[in-house]
Amino acid sequence: MNILTILYSTGINIFYILGSCVFAVAVVNLMILLTYVKRAKRREEELEEKILLRTEELITVINELNLSQKTLQQQADFQKKMIAAIVHGIKSPLKYLALTGRQLYNRNDLSGKVREVANGVYTSSQHLYVFTDNLLQYVKVYLRESKPVPAYFFLHALVQEKLAVFQDIATEKKSVLNNHIHPNMQLFADERLLSIIIHNLVDNAVKFTSGGAITISAFMENDLTYIAVQDTGIGINDEMVEQLYYGEEISSGLGITIVRQLLELINGKLEIRSREGEGTVAIISLPIQNMVSVR
Known part of the structure; x- marks a missing residue:
């Protein structure tokens, strides 16, 4: 007598038992799946929290760098403009000093020593004037107020x-x-x-x-x-x-x-x-x- 005959003789429905087994297995698998999904969701939430925290930290750093860059740029622009203003301001006095020295040197009623000193004043001030003008042109280029024109x-x-x-x-x-x-x-x-x-x-x-x-x-x-x-x-x-x-x-x-x-x-x-x-x-x-x- 086989197992099916015994089960049948005792009145136990084989399909009911098989169905119960399948259902139990499905329930267990579902519980396992739900547990896995729950853990995965928790890990995802933890990861999102870490990413959000790192993103906020990165945004803070970027804002600080932008502020520092802006401050440095403002300082650099101020320095360039100050140099340009100073150089421009001393050009005229230097030119006047050079012309005065040349005029004194050309006067015949002055002694040789005075004329020599006057020529030295002219030479030095003229040289400084040209240097100042060159520096002004250089600063203008780097302030992008002018571009090369070939x-x-x-x-x-x-x-x-x-x-x-x-x-x-x-x-x-x-x-x-x-x-x-x-x-x-x-x-x-x-x-x-x-x-x-x-x-x-x-x-x-x-x-x-x-x-x-x-x-x-x-x-x-x-x-x-x-x-x-x-x-x-x-x-x-x-x-x-x-x-x-x-x-x-x-x-x-x-x-x-x-x-x-x-x-x-x-x-x-x-x-x-x-x-x-x-x-x-x-x-x-x-x-x-x-x-x-x-x-």
Whole structure:
């Protein structure tokens, strides 16, 4: 007698038992599923709480950074505007002082000593006036009040104008200024910015040269235009040259920094070659669109 016969003889319904078993299994599975869902939901809620907390912390940090950036920008803008205002304010007095010194020097009724002093006043104040004007133009560029405006101009004339500013100082130091650029050479660039660049390079050359020569030349090579400011001054060692490339000044004020930053605006580069006791050559390179041509 098999199990089915026994169950049937005792009056137990086999389908009822099977149904009860299936139901029990389903209930157990449902309970397991509900427990899993409940745990998953709890983990999700905990994760959401952590994400919300981290998000709030991140928002706080971002707001603090934005506030710091805004404060720093305001300070930088204020400093730039203050520099521009100060530089602009002293231009006129310097120009007046230079003109007064020149007028005194031209007077024949004054003694030689007084005229010599007057000429010194003129030379110094005129040099400072040009430097101040260059600094003002530089600040305006970085305040974005003006943008580079390229145009054709005669490079020889620009260089001659710069050399005239330093002529008296060079004479006092028994140095010679040479302009070896062809009179008909033309350059397509922002003349104002290039004037500041050349001014600073010549300033450094004159400053560190006594009883020597400062020579400016221009040439073209490998689809690039080069302007070289060469001196026979004291020169600097390789370590100092490397410092200049990394933005450090060597007893030369803001000169090289200004040169590098302005060259970036006209897509130019600066190379410095120097040997102690032999002199220095600063070479400006400009892309082909700034090509020098002889007409």
